[in-house]
Each structure stands twice: as structure tokens, then as C-alpha cells.
Amino acid sequence: MNFSKKSPWILHYDGSSCNGCDIEVLACLTPLYDVERFGVINTGNPKHADILLITGSINEQNKSVVKQLYEQMADPKVVVAVGICAATGGIFSECYNVLGGVDRIIPVDVYVPGCAARPEAIIDGVVKALDMLEERQKYARKKDK
Amino acid sequence: MQGRKGPSVLQPFYDVLKLFQKESIEVNTMHRFFVYISLIFVIFTTIIMLLGGDILLALFALTLGSIFFVLGGYASNSPYSTIGSERELLQMMAFEPMILLTAIGLYYGDKSFFIKDIIAAKIPSIVYLPGVFLGLIYILTFKLRKSPFDLSMSHHGHQEIVQGITTEYSGKDLAIIQITHWYETIITLTLVYLFFAFKSPVSHVIAILACIIAYLLEIVIDNAFARAKWQFALKSTWVITGVLASVNLIILSFFR
Numbered sequence: 001m002n003f004s005k006k007s008p009w010i011l012h013y014d015g016s017s018c019n020g021c022d023i024e025v026l027a028c029l030t031p032l033y034d035v036e037r038f039g040v041i042n043t044g045n046p047k048h049a050d051i052l053l054i055t056g057s058i059n060e061q062n063k064s065v066v067k068q069l070y071e072q073m074a075d076p077k078v079v080v081a082v083g084i085c086a087a088t089g090g091i092f093s094e095c096y097n098v099l100g101g102v103d104r105i106i107p108v109d110v111y112v113p114g115c116a117a118r119p120e121a122i123i124d125g126v127v128k129a130l131d132m133l134e135e136r137q138k139y140a141r142k143k144d145k
Numbered sequence: 146m147q148g149r150k151g152p153s154v155l156q157p158f159y160d161v162l163k164l165f166q167k168e169s170i171e172v173n174t175m176h177r178f179f180v181y182i183s184l185i186f187v188i189f190t191t192i193i194m195l196l197g198g199d200i201l202l203a204l205f206a207l208t209l210g211s212i213f214f215v216l217g218g219y220a221s222n223s224p225y226s227t228i229g230s231e232r233e234l235l236q237m238m239a240f241e242p243m244i245l246l247t248a249i250g251l252y253y254g255d256k257s258f259f260i261k262d263i264i265a266a267k268i269p270s271i272v273y274l275p276g277v278f279l280g281l282i283y284i285l286t287f288k289l290r291k292s293p294f295d296l297s298m299s300h301h302g303h304q305e306i307v308q309g310i311t312t313e314y315s316g317k318d319l320a321i322i323q324i325t326h327w328y329e330t331i332i333t334l335t336l337v338y339l340f341f342a343f344k345s346p347v348s349h350v351i352a353i354l355a356c357i358i359a360y361l362l363e364i365v366i367d368n369a370f371a372r373a374k375w376q377f378a379l380k381s382t383w384v385i386t387g388v389l390a391s392v393n394l395i396i397l398s399f400f401r
Contacts, residue, residue: 003166006159037150039159045307047170047315050163074315075168137166 004050004076004133007039008126011049013069015102016092017056020116021083025053027119035123046072051129052079053122057089058105059097070106076136078109078129082122087111161320169316172221176313179217180321186210187328194335197261200248207332208244211237214325218310229309232375233297239379240284243386244336250277250390251339253397264342264349271340273400276393278340280386285359287382288333290326291367294378334360 014022028035029042043049046069058066070079081102084090089100102108109132112125153159171177187210193203211233218230248258254270255262263270271278286294298309306312311322334356341352373381 003159003163007156007163031149034149034151037152039152039156043308045312047313048308048311048319050167072170074170141166 002134002137004137005130007041008051008130008133009041009043009049010051010053010126011043011046011069011073012053012055013066015054015056015062015066015086016059016098017083017085021055021085021114024116024119025055025082025122028122033119033123035126040126046070047074049073050077050133051126052077052106053082053126054079054086054102055082057085057092058099058102059095060099061097063099063105066102066105076133076140078133078136079106080110080112080125080129081108082112082125083117084113084115087113090115157323161323164315164320164323165317167316169318170313172223172313176217176220177318179213179220180314180318180325183210183213183217184321184325184328186213187325187332190332191328191335194260194332197259197264199258200251200260200263200339201258203260203332204244204248207329208237208241210325214310214322221313223313225307225312226310228306229297229312232306233310235375235379236287236294236297239294239382240287240386242383243280243284243390246386246390246394247277247281247336250274250394250397253394260339263339266343269341269343269348273397274340274393276389280389280393281336281340282359282362283385283389284382285333285337285363286366287378289330289360289363291363293366293370293373294382295367295372296375296378330360 012022012025027033029040046052050073052070052073054066070077079102081087085092086102086108089098092098093100099105110125110129112121114121117125169177186206190203190207190210193199193206215230215233215237218226218233251263251270251274252258254266254268254273257263286292290298296309298311311319314322337356337359338352341355342349
């Protein structure tokens with residue numbers, strides 16, 4: 001049986017976001033949505049995380065940070081880009097130091113649209129990501145055999 | 146809080162089963178080795194205690210297990226792990242005297258360190274060791290890793306020291322740490338059990354009830370208090386357990 005769906009631990013990284021999406025991500029943890037009842041933990045440690053949740057675009061400053069966080073996560077792992085800035089760079093895409101969306105640096109599995117993305121959309125994105133996580137788990141086990 | 150539902154009671158088991166399916170990132174070989182050796186010592190302690198063996202031997206093996214765990218934290222060279230290890234050592238300094246005083250107090254009953262003799266006594270230990278028992282309840286918070294004394298590897302303090310000792314552990318190693326903690330919980334509740342169990346068979350039911358009440362009390366304390374600073378944790382534990390246990394033992398020495 002696969003248990004990643006029962007306890008997805010999330011690492012939330014704030015790129016060059018305007019904090020709109022970050023507030024919505026934290027809203028998912030409030031009693032109204034209460035994602036912790038599904039076993040979600042908002043961890044601060046990449047080595048414990050299964051899902052990397054990134055808000056905001058990638059710039060010259062955070063390029064290496066995002067790359068390092070992704071590399072420190074244990075397999076299987078998935079990346080969710082939350083908000084239009086994380087998808088393409090959004091309103092900041094033409095700024096002099098902005099490189100664009102998260103997929104310029106690391107492979108992104110799920111894009112959550114919106115400016116700011118609604119909590120419902122973020123939860124939906126995480127659920128989609130969990131399916132991919134399960135898929136990767138199965139693939140990794142097959143490869144071991 | 147505010148009508149929150151929260152995760153299911155089985156959540157820790159789901160977490161461990163998931164962690165077993167994940168990759169374990171190896172910082173260095175010793176780093177992982179310490180976690181497994183710590184688990185072996187904790188299992189050894191549990192077996193001794195449940196077979197009614199020598200309580201002193203069990204408690205020293207438990208301390209050794211904790212020391213290996215601390216060494217594992219130091220082995221990774223991560224600043225967060227090192228801070229976690231240092232806090233774990235401070236916690237051990239705080240609660241180890243009380244653990245020893247508990248063993249000494251229990252010895253007074255039957256002049257035996259063997260658990261099978263302690264639970265076969267004519268009167269339950271709680272009758273003549275109420276102070277020692279209250280001291281043990283105070284340090285239960287350390288052993289069960291609950292607030293206000295969860296300084297070294299709290300899940301909730303992730304902004305502060307990330308995850309303390311467990312920062313650099315992932316996958317199976319992290320699952321092993323969690324399982325070690327379950328064994329520690331059993332050992333700590335066995336100590337509570339020893340205070341209530343005596344010759345009468347009914348007392349064993351009461352002892353199990355006492356363990357459940359003690360565990361629920363710890364959950365209430367965990368939710369009611371914020372994390373304490375290490376200075377407070379160390380000083381308050383030494384003062385409270387020192388006064389309670391030594392006054393209890395001094396009074397006891399007059400009667401025997």
C-alpha cells in the first residue's frame with residue numbers, strides 16, 4: 001500500500017512573491033480549510049518534505065536557493081508552482097532580474113493558476129501532486145526490483 | 146482550537162509507513178549508524194522492563210541509547226542538529242537525576258531493583274512514594290517530548306531550529322527515530338505503572354488506567370503551554386524533582 005497520500009509533508013518556499021499567494025497558502029492551514037486533518041504538515045525542512053510548494057517568480061537571487069532546496073529533498077518528490085508568477089513570472093516577468101517561472105530552474109509537476117491563487121485551487125493542486133507522487137513511488141519500486 | 150478537526154489518531158503510523166517508502170539521504174555512515182544502535186538499546190531496555198528484570202540495568206541502557214542518539218545529531222555537522230543535540234543533552238541533565246531517584250525510591254519498597262519483585266509487593270509504591278511519583282510526572286514531559294519541554298526536536302518549532310537533531314535525517318532513518326520514540330513512551334509509562342501495581346490482580350488494571358490518565362494529562366499540558374527556555378527547563382526540573390523526591394526519601398528513611 002502507498003502511504004504518501006496519507007501524510008504529505010510540504011515545504012513552502014517564497015520566491016519573489018508579493019506575499020498574496022503566501023497568505024493563501026497559509027490560509028489552507030487555518031481552521032476554515034484545515035488541511036492538517038489530511039496529514040499535511042507545513043515543514044521547514046527540505047529533507048523531510050515530499051512536496052515543494054513555490055510561490056512567486058525566480059530571480060537571480062533565489063535561483064541557487066530553489067535549486068538547492070529541490071536537490072536536498074528525498075525521492076520521490078513533486079513540485080507545485082502556486083500562482084501565475086511561479087508559472088511564468090507573471091506581472092514581474094519583464095523585471096530586469098526576473099528569470100521567469102519556476103520551470104526555468106527545476107522540473108514543475110503541477111501549475112496552480114490565479115493571482116492570487118485561491119486556497120481551494122492550492123488544495124486541488126496538492127491533491128493532483130499526490131497522484132503524481134504515488135505514480136513515482138510505484139515507478140521507483142519497480143526499478144528496485 | 147476554534148473547532149478544528151485535526152489529523153486522525155493513526156497519523157503517526159501513516160507518517161512512519163510513508164517514511165519507510167522514501168529515500169534515506171546519507172550525510173555520512175556514522176550519522177545513520179547511531180540511530181539504529183539507539184533503537185537497539187531502547188528495545189533492549191523495553192525487553193528487560195517487560196520481563197521484570199533489573200530496573201537499574203534497564204535505565205542505564207536507556208541512557209546509553211539516548212547518548213547514541215545525541216551523538217548522531219553531532220555527527221551530521223549541521224548547525225541545527227548540533228543545537229538540537231546540545232539541547233537534548235541539557236534535557237538529559239534535567240531529567241536523569243529524577244529517573245535515578247525513581248529507581249532508588251522503588252528499591253525502598255522491597256529492597257530489590259527487580260521489577261518482578263516491585264510489582265509483587267504487599268502495598269503499592271505510590272503509598273510511600275507520592276513525592277517521587279509527582280517528580281516522575283514532571284519529567285514525563287521531557288521523555289514524551291511534549292511542550293513546554295520539547296526543546297530538542299519539536300515539530301512545531303520549525304522556524305527556530307528546523308527540527309533539531311532530526312534535521313539531517315530523512316526517509317527510513319527518520320522513521321526509525323519515530324519508532325525509537327514509541328519505545329521510549331512505553332518505557333516511561335512502564336515507570337508510571339510500577340507505582341500502582343502490587344500483589345492484587347485488580348491493581349494492574351488500576352495501573353494501566355493510571356498510565357492512560359498520565360498520557361492524557363501530558364497531551365493537555367502539551368496543548369496548554371508554550372515552549373520553555375532551556376534555563377527554565379533545567380532549573381525548574383532540578384528544584385521541583387530534587388525537593389519532591391529527596392524530601393520523600395528522607396521521610397521514608399525515618400519510617401524504615
